[in-house]
Amino acid sequence: MRRIKLTIAYDGTGYCGWQKQDGAVTVAETVENAIRKLTGEDVELLGASRTDSGVHAMGNVAVFDTESPVPADRFVPALNSFLPDDIRIAASEEVPESFHPRFDAHKKRYEYRIFVGNVCPPMRFRYVHHLRETLNVDAMREAASYIVGTHDFTSFCAAGAQVKTKVRTVTDIQVTKDGDEIVLTVEGDGFLYNMIRIIAGTLVNVGLGRTKPSEITGIIEGMDRSLAGPTLPAKGLCLCKIWYS
Amino acid sequence: MRRIKLTIAYDGTGYCGWQKQDGAVTVAETVENAIRKLTGEDVELLGASRTDSGVHAMGNVAVFDTESPVPADRFVPALNSFLPDDIRIAASEEVPESFHPRFDAHKKRYEYRIFVGNVCPPMRFRYVHHLRETLNVDAMREAASYIVGTHDFTSFCAAGAQVKTKVRTVTDIQVTKDGDEIVLTVEGDGFLYNMIRIIAGTLVNVGLGRTKPSEITGIIEGMDRSLAGPTLPAKGLCLCKIWYS
Numbered sequence: 209m210r211r212i213k214l215t216i217a218y219d220g221t222g223y224c225g226w227q228k229q230d231g232a233v234t235v236a237e238t239v240e241n242a243i244r245k246l247t248g249e250d251v252e253l254l255g256a257s258r259t260d261s262g263v264h265a266m267g268n269v270a271v272f273d274t275e276s277p278v279p280a281d282r283f284v285p286a287l288n289s290f291l292p293d294d295i296r297i298a299a300s301e302e303v304p305e306s307f308h309p310r311f312d313a314h315k316k317r318y319e320y321r322i323f324v325g326n327v328c329p330p331m332r333f334r335y336v337h338h339l340r341e342t343l344n345v346d347a348m349r350e351a352a353s354y355i356v357g358t359h360d361f362t363s364f365c366a367a368g369a370q371v372k373t374k375v376r377t378v379t380d381i382q383v384t385k386d387g388d389e390i391v392l393t394v395e396g397d398g399f400l401y402n403m404i405r406i407i408a409g410t411l412v413n414v415g416l417g418r419t420k421p422s423e424i425t426g427i428i429e430g431m432d433r434s435l436a437g438p439t440l441p442a443k444g445l446c447l448c449k450i451w452y453s
Numbered sequence: 454m455r456r457i458k459l460t461i462a463y464d465g466t467g468y469c470g471w472q473k474q475d476g477a478v479t480v481a482e483t484v485e486n487a488i489r490k491l492t493g494e495d496v497e498l499l500g501a502s503r504t505d506s507g508v509h510a511m512g513n514v515a516v517f518d519t520e521s522p523v524p525a526d527r528f529v530p531a532l533n534s535f536l537p538d539d540i541r542i543a544a545s546e547e548v549p550e551s552f553h554p555r556f557d558a559h560k561k562r563y564e565y566r567i568f569v570g571n572v573c574p575p576m577r578f579r580y581v582h583h584l585r586e587t588l589n590v591d592a593m594r595e596a597a598s599y600i601v602g603t604h605d606f607t608s609f610c611a612a613g614a615q616v617k618t619k620v621r622t623v624t625d626i627q628v629t630k631d632g633d634e635i636v637l638t639v640e641g642d643g644f645l646y647n648m649i650r651i652i653a654g655t656l657v658n659v660g661l662g663r664t665k666p667s668e669i670t671g672i673i674e675g676m677d678r679s680l681a682g683p684t685l686p687a688k689g690l691c692l693c694k695i696w697y698s
Contacts, residue, residue: 219575264576284572293578327529330464331509331580333538 215299242290247276256309262442337444343415352381354424362431365400409437460544487535492521501554507687582689588660597626599669610645654682
């Protein structure tokens, strides 16, 4: 038995998220079906991140155990030949059977993309949140600097989430311009449910002048979801990369 | 009665091309339906370019005549509110009733995008032709220089096309790299049926070493479709811009 690690990219538009669920087409199920077609085995994919419906990925990670003789690196072309064009295996390798894609991850990078302008290009609408108002990028950068660090992120977590602790470390947030888009690049050791989308909504409130950068510390310390900004739509979010030791 | 000129951008993936036809969802019909919802009028859109099924546009142009009191520039937000996200009105203005979007166009720019690499990103597959082999960009540039000019482009026209003359002027072809993509930017006074996709197929043959740049002149002079390269897939093609005097 070998454990195979897959790096998976997908356009989340057509999927009800990563995680298998009855009556919905999900990324995990679609990849499991491709593995079945290739190896004849019914495997269970163990994913690093259960991205929500509509969220994209360039580098989600998942493992499965197999008896198949397919060489580890050949799972890339072989599985891609069974997958739809909106899901791609970007890399495959054998890992120790003890490797766990979620528990062994020590850093993740997400991007949240905001298109600013009157008319969102039709080739971009699946991948951005569309705003018509100009954003103050300098103010957003200052606000982001207060979010970076180790904090209890209760204010930035969807109400009702059940986790042992809401303390997380955000190691970096970059606010950059990419043509007509503003890109929030967020890195950290782990993220609470909807945390990036709430950080994005809070930084947009700052960019619009509704929240001052200096108010961020109070929002964090208040430990109350209602203090932070709105949860921005899933389609602007992309899981870019996961780091392992 | 006023004549309104629309600049239209679309992701052609979900449409059977521009031109209205029975039993198929087309871009023209979708925009006409939006105009009907806004003005109550049954209009006929007259388009500059009848893009094929799957071809994209950033700047196709069309006109319609209306009695509606909507200010000319307000057709942008008003029509966009009735259109799906994969079709966007980018600009609207009133033009003289004599303005003809096809006959008055004096230059058009198209882009053909080729992704070169093993795995095509899932956010890009709708907009590129995917090749795994490396292309010799310098050879493609040299070949392109022989295509630029006024020629009978019979060799670069889909067989069976009915036009008075196949003489056209290609004013510029740029072959550029954009990350993992090679972009062919082609400008000219007008193009024959499939002409850009056949130019792209011929330049790819050059990039792969199957055709020498110096053979291009003979391909043009032979006036025989079978001499040129294949017609590359529609999805790599985008109509970028149309110029009017």
